Amino acid sequence: MIMGSLVNFLAGAELNVLPARHVNAMLINVPDDACSDSAIDSTRRMLEAVRARYTMLDSGGFQLHVGEHDGKKITFDEDRPLIRNKSEINIAPVHVMKAAAIIRPNIIVGLDFPIKKISEPSEQKLEFMRKLGFNVVWTKECFDLWKKLCSDVQFFVPIQCYDLDQLDQFISMIVGVEYDGFSMPVRNLTDKGIILFLVRFYQMGIRQVHILGTSKIRVIAITAYMARHFFDWVSFDATTWRKWAEYSLYMNPHNLLQERIAPDVKIDASISMDCECPFCRGKTFTFIKNLPDTDRTAFLRGHNWWVIEKATQDLYQSASNVIALERCLRARGVESRAVDDLCNALSLADSLKDSDIRVLQGLFK
Numbered sequence: 001m002i003m004g005s006l007v008n009f010l011a012g013a014e015l016n017v018l019p020a021r022h023v024n025a026m027l028i029n030v031p032d033d034a035c036s037d038s039a040i041d042s043t044r045r046m047l048e049a050v051r052a053r054y055t056m057l058d059s060g061g062f063q064l065h066v067g068e069h070d071g072k073k074i075t076f077d078e079d080r081p082l083i084r085n086k087s088e089i090n091i092a093p094v095h096v097m098k099a100a101a102i103i104r105p106n107i108i109v110g111l112d113f114p115i116k117k118i119s120e121p122s123e124q125k126l127e128f129m130r131k132l133g134f135n136v137v138w139t140k141e142c143f144d145l146w147k148k149l150c151s152d153v154q155f156f157v158p159i160q161c162y163d164l165d166q167l168d169q170f171i172s173m174i175v176g177v178e179y180d181g182f183s184m185p186v187r188n189l190t191d192k193g194i195i196l197f198l199v200r201f202y203q204m205g206i207r208q209v210h211i212l213g214t215s216k217i218r219v220i221a222i223t224a225y226m227a228r229h230f231f232d233w234v235s236f237d238a239t240t241w242r243k244w245a246e247y248s249l250y251m252n253p254h255n256l257l258q259e260r261i262a263p264d265v266k267i268d269a270s271i272s273m274d275c276e277c278p279f280c281r282g283k284t285f286t287f288i289k290n291l292p293d294t295d296r297t298a299f300l301r302g303h304n305w306w307v308i309e310k311a312t313q314d315l316y317q318s319a320s321n322v323i324a325l326e327r328c329l330r331a332r333g334v335e336s337r338a339v340d341d342l343c344n345a346l347s348l349a350d351s352l353k354d355s356d357i358r359v360l361q362g363l364f365k
Helices: 037-050 061-069 093-103 121-149 164-173 191-203 217-229 240-246 285-289 293-317 322-331 336-352 357-364
Strands: 005-011 025-029 054-058 073-075 088-090 107-109 154-158 181-185 208-212 233-238 249-251 258-260
Touching: 005 054, 005 217, 005 293, 025 037, 037 093, 054 093, 054 233, 061 073, 061 088, 093 107, 093 121, 121 154, 121 164, 154 208, 164 191, 191 208, 191 217, 191 336, 191 357, 208 217, 217 233, 217 293, 217 322, 217 336, 240 249, 240 293, 249 293, 285 293, 293 322, 322 336, 336 357
Parallel strands: 005 025, 005 233, 025 054, 054 107, 073 088, 107 154, 154 181, 181 208, 208 233
Antiparallel strands: 249 258
């Protein structure tokens, strides 16, 4: 049994917006946290305050994704400074690797141009090809700069593909690039799609993987199982703890689904509080909903973060085999059919991980 590490990275934090006094792992990004000398200074003070064991510096692909969606002017001029404001983004590999050289995280993720969330296969192919040139060139440029500026920092290559054929095409075009692991968003993938990519990474000899932007309990279950049986290191991050809190959304401590708790929500007084987190202990839902807005938001940030961390630990401990993981998910109230599908997929992946990936791909279809 491999028994690799599973790490939940806190993302979307600021020095004055933290869900806990200390966290194990922090994810920061170049456009938000390294866009100026003052931003870098604030980031350093935040990292010192939380005393994180691991720090990951993401290049800013998500900010590009949002900027493209919002119609911002996007440029990639290395001769201009890094820019991120309400109307414009300018970023290039040199900005990313210079930031890594200053901040010295444990892991730096190369610059990527994220593919959009699209379901139509023909449109997916066009979008992949539209971004492929950027992602190949930037990966090579980031690698060259990484060797010169910060080769003691681990270098993860971001994967922007809809399917395994596109993955093979991308990998064939970055031959010669050395890296320590892959980073991959999962907004375009089903649970089985995530598993399929991870099995393919395993077959390629990749032993470290980061999953970008999710706190769904089924995805955490996948990462837990993959950490126990496939990889030396699996990590993930999400900003859900903060975003949900800003909308008075309470994360269910069992299945990690949202429940709105605000002054205008009617809550049956007979509903008992069964959350074990230090924020909820001794409290009631009525108490939470009647807090002043600022206090309620702060309360929910802490609660939401705590339950994600607890779920991560529980699922990892339960991932010694599929049956134990299934029991854990059912005990947490995850929908029965979803648990069946997920556990069947993990069983198949484990049995066929050393077989031609097309066999598993065919069974998943």
